[in-house]
Amino acid sequence: MITAILFWFFAALMLGFACAVVFNRNPVASALSLVVSFIGLAALFVMLDAYFLGTIQVLVYAGAVMVLFLFIIMLLDLKAEVRRKLHIGIVAGGLAVAAAFVFQLCAVLEELPFGGRGFPAIRQPLNDVRNVGYVLFSDYNLPFQVVGVLLLVATIGVVILSKRELK
Amino acid sequence: MELTLDDYLLVSGLLFAIGFAGVLLRRNIIIIFMCLEMMLNAANLSLVAFSRFNVQAGLPNYNGQMLVFFIITVAAAEVAVGLAVIVALYRARGTTHVEDISSLKF
Numbered sequence: 001m002i003t004a005i006l007f008w009f010f011a012a013l014m015l016g017f018a019c020a021v022v023f024n025r026n027p028v029a030s031a032l033s034l035v036v037s038f039i040g041l042a043a044l045f046v047m048l049d050a051y052f053l054g055t056i057q058v059l060v061y062a063g064a065v066m067v068l069f070l071f072i073i074m075l076l077d078l079k080a081e082v083r084r085k086l087h088i089g090i091v092a093g094g095l096a097v098a099a100a101f102v103f104q105l106c107a108v109l110e111e112l113p114f115g116g117r118g119f120p121a122i123r124q125p126l127n128d129v130r131n132v133g134y135v136l137f138s139d140y141n142l143p144f145q146v147v148g149v150l151l152l153v154a155t156i157g158v159v160i161l162s163k164r165e166l167k
Numbered sequence: 168m169e170l171t172l173d174d175y176l177l178v179s180g181l182l183f184a185i186g187f188a189g190v191l192l193r194r195n196i197i198i199i200f201m202c203l204e205m206m207l208n209a210a211n212l213s214l215v216a217f218s219r220f221n222v223q224a225g226l227p228n229y230n231g232q233m234l235v236f237f238i239i240t241v242a243a244a245e246v247a248v249g250l251a252v253i254v255a256l257y258r259a260r261g262t263t264h265v266e267d268i269s270s271l272k273f
């Protein structure tokens with residue numbers, strides 16, 4: 001019972017602040033709403049017994065990535081958007097596509113044969129970080145190293161992109 | 168009342184829909200980028216839910232969580248590169264409004 005209440009509380013928190021990201025005119029307020037939304041998502045990860053992922057969700061997303069966003073917003077000194085004339089067609093089209101997606105999702109979930117089942121119990125001691133580390137460094141060792149190279153390439157790319165003169 | 172897989176998938180789908188609507192509705196390129204991150208996170212939530220649902224030998228299936236780990240890593244790299252591109256764009260054009268940047272438009 002208490003898990004259900006907590007689940008719906010964090011889900012509502014996450015979705016509410018996600019809406020705030022879309023509807024806020026001020027980019028700084030949007031970014032801070034996204035931080036709260038990500039923290040709600042981390043709580044949902046923890047409720048699914050993914051403690052390690054919940055932790056790196058807070059550290060990497062709510063911490064590093066969103067600080068980078070705020071840094072860029074303040075560097076570019078973006079003011080709250082001036083109210084432009086809204087194209088009613090674009091707004092209606094965007095909302096219609098999103099609503100169609102939700103409708104389709106509900107139809108699929110209705111048909112999902114195992115969707116109504118609860119989560120099976122975990123019958124072993126859950127050493128989450130140990131298990132994640134074991135799988136990461138055995139089955140996923142090669143992708144892990146490739147991701148390391150990717151991060152290096154991204155770092156170099158950012159340095160080159162940020163230079164004054166692109167030659 | 169027991170939580171089911173459907174609950175998590177519904178919340179994840181709603182988060183995706185909000186992000187999707189944001190990408191379509193907003194004209195500020197940084198907000199669009201944030202909404203893209205939101206959509207990636209919605210996918211992460213359903214992956215973790217399926218991983219927890221598919222219990223094998225009394226433990227969650229860690230393959231799904233590995234995919235989430237790699238998505239988070241790649242998304243961090245993507246944010247760094249994307250924001251550098253936005254800064255370069257702002258230097259060249261002085262705007263982050265997508266309707267003012269239309270040189271590729273036919």
